[in-house]
Amino acid sequence: MHRVDDEQRRVRLGRRHLLAPSARAASAVTVADALVALHATDAATVFLSVCARLTEPGAGAVERALYEDVSLVRLLSMRNTLFTVSTEVAPAVDASSARAVAAKERRKLLKHLKEDGQGLDEHWLADTETQTLAALTARGRATGSELSAAVPALRTKITVFPGTRQETVQGIASRVIRVLAADGRIRRDRPRGSWTSSQFRWTAAEPWPPSDPARARAELAGRWLRSYGPGTEGDLKWWTGWGARETRTALAAAGAEEVLLDSGAVGWVAPGDLADEPAPEPWAALLPGLDPSAMGWADRGFHLPVDHRAALFDRAGNIGPTVWWNGTVVGGWAQRADGEPVWRLLSDVGREASQLIEAEAARLSAWVGDARITPRFRTPLERELTA
Structure with a gap:
């Protein structure tokens, strides 16, 4: 069996994830496609992930793609997590993952309505959705609060987990809006x-055309292999949230080829x-929490030293802002209240690495400008650096 060692995996990461300066891209869409999907649970992550890989970083380029060209869209999809993908990749993500998530979200909401005991059912929900879409279409775009003011049904409160x-009493608006977004009938503006x-404000949208889920899973698996391969079956299963059988079938349909990894595990790469x-040339990067380069595999041992995990992850397993050197996580960073980026190295990387890390910090500071970034998922090291 062909072997792909950890060093080669780090080389591929630097090139394929557009982190080496010579590999950087000119557009936000190119970055998104190179990574297949950008984590979007934290709004700032999308911008930081993209701009770390652009030749000319700036928030404006990402905003244009999201809100003017709409060449990037957000989908509640893999692992029931919010991702940003290009409109080229979106149909495969929708059919392979997002449709199942949307159905689950709807079932969950209907279950809460039934348990509440007010007689709210699928007919009430359908009518409320219709009213919400009509109000949104009339306004063009609106926040959740503005929609609640326009649609009395959205001001309904229910008791969940009675x-x-x-047990708690909650407003229904955010749950209805979440279901509409999961169905692709509205999108974040x-x-x-x-x-x-x-x-976010919300605006009306058209759902993606239906397509065969198995074919979509094969397409998504192929894209993941080209961006993250080699990876194990367990890596792809974790990244997508699919079941074992679905993952195995998708790998076979994508024509994945077996390789041996340094860990002794069997990995998979794209055909050929x-x-x-x-x-590539030596490179450094300051990547945000939940960046795809840190979240693309369940087993990150080839680029993340085990003894760094306690400082860089929160209690729920979310990785925070990281400092990279030639494909390895070597520390973490944060932004102080005055805007200054600060970092701490957890590995001894030498003078050349330190100089390039300083240059990346200056590059980050230059395009971020007056914006202040506090990760949604705060880690021990990020808290220490901003204390």
């Missing part, structure tokens, strides 16, 4: 405030993707 320790804000690649 009779349990988790410009937020209130800056690009770091998650207080066996040749070693030459190392």
